Amino acid sequence: MSVETVVSEGDLAEMVEQVWVSYLDPEGVSPLLVTGDDGQATEVHSTVSITGSWHGHLVYACSLKAARRSAAAFLAMEEDEVSQEDISDVLGELANIVGGNVKAMLPAGCFLSLPTVVLAPDTASYYPAAERISGLYGLWDAEPVSISMWQSVKQQEATA
Amino acid sequence: MVIDDSRAMRMILKRIVAKLNFEAIEAGDGQEALDLLATMTEVPELALIDWNMPNMNGLEFVTKVRAEPRLREMTLVMVTTESEQSQIVRALAAGAHEYVIKPFTEGAMIEKLALLGLVPTGANS
Numbered sequence: 022m023s024v025e026t027v028v029s030e031g032d033l034a035e036m037v038e039q040v041w042v043s044y045l046d047p048e049g050v051s052p053l054l055v056t057g058d059d060g061q062a063t064e065v066h067s068t069v070s071i072t073g074s075w076h077g078h079l080v081y082a083c084s085l086k087a088a089r090r091s092a093a094a095f096l097a098m099e100e101d102e103v104s105q106e107d108i109s110d111v112l113g114e115l116a117n118i119v120g121g122n123v124k125a126m127l128p129a130g131c132f133l134s135l136p137t138v139v140l141a142p143d144t145a146s147y148y149p150a151a152e153r154i155s156g157l158y159g160l161w162d163a164e165p166v167s168i169s170m171w172q173s174v175k176q177q178e179a180t181a
Numbered sequence: 182m183v184i185d186d187s188r189a190m191r192m193i194l195k196r197i198v199a200k201l202n203f204e205a206i207e208a209g210d211g212q213e214a215l216d217l218l219a220t221m222t223e224v225p226e227l228a229l230i231d232w233n234m235p236n237m238n239g240l241e242f243v244t245k246v247r248a249e250p251r252l253r254e255m256t257l258v259m260v261t262t263e264s265e266q267s268q269i270v271r272a273l274a275a276g277a278h279e280y281v282i283k284p285f286t287e288g289a290m291i292e293k294l295a296l297l298g299l300v301p302t303g304a305n306s
Contacts, residue, residue: 039284040284042284042286043283043284043285043286044193044284047286047287092189095189095192095193096189096192096193097192097196106188107189110187110188110189111189113187113189114187114189114190117187117233117262117283118262118283118284120262121233121261121262121263121264121283122262122264122282124262124265125263125264125265129265129267133233133262135186135233135235
């Protein structure tokens with residue numbers, strides 16, 4: 022079964038909306054505006070891997086400015102007070118939250134890894150042996166944010 | 182007591198319980214929480230517990246707390262992204278009192294705690 026039939030872009034959008042309402046934009050004044058632009062440049066990549074009955078990754082990516090803003094909103098501090106550790110903690114938790122909810126929609130028997138956060142341009146972020154199969158791409162106060170799902174190529178071939 | 186390997190999530194939970202006049206103690210995983218509890222003369226009234234943590238996960242922590250008579254009065258609330266029905270059943274069977282799925286709003290968390298009798302009437306208004 023393809024994950025696309027299990028986790029749609031609409032499902033990702035619903036999860037993102039919950040994250041925004043809960044932590045990043047509780048007042049509802051600055052939602053993520055979906056653009057569908059999968060070529061937007063991002064500088065912070067937070068990944069959780071899923072293993073078990075489905076193999077792949079969920080990647081939460083955004084610009085450094087959006088990451089800083091996320092950390093400030095999440096931790097209730099000013100953007101200029103946010104440290105790199107704050108950014109890593111918050112982006113890791115955001116990927117963990119979305120990944121956990123995605124896992125619940127996958128076939129039973131999946132396991133979620135702890136998050137890994139990399140502050141590097143998307144050209145430097147590469148997921149060996151995995152292929153992007155779906156994603157949600159948008160702007161948050163004009164800053165790029167995306168949530169994408171990557172599936173193991175080996176598993177895709179096995180189920181093709 | 183707030184038990185989560187994410188410092189960011191611990192800060193959010195601490196902010197919420199501070200509004201309810203709880204003084205929060207933090208732990209980054211289940212083992213650290215048990216070690217802290219072993220040194221405390223007064224047992225915390227409430228523990229908010231993540232599931233997926235290194236060293237000792239939340240389910241193991243709940244199981245160990247429930248096996249320890251000294252800690253039996255603690256109210257245990259799982260706060261986790263694990264949202265499958267089977268996981269919720271496992272946690273409640275192990276002895277968790279309540280289950281909150283991330284992401285949660287502050288209001289939703291306070292409502293859950295109110296159901297457990299841990300929030301003064303009107304605190305969520």
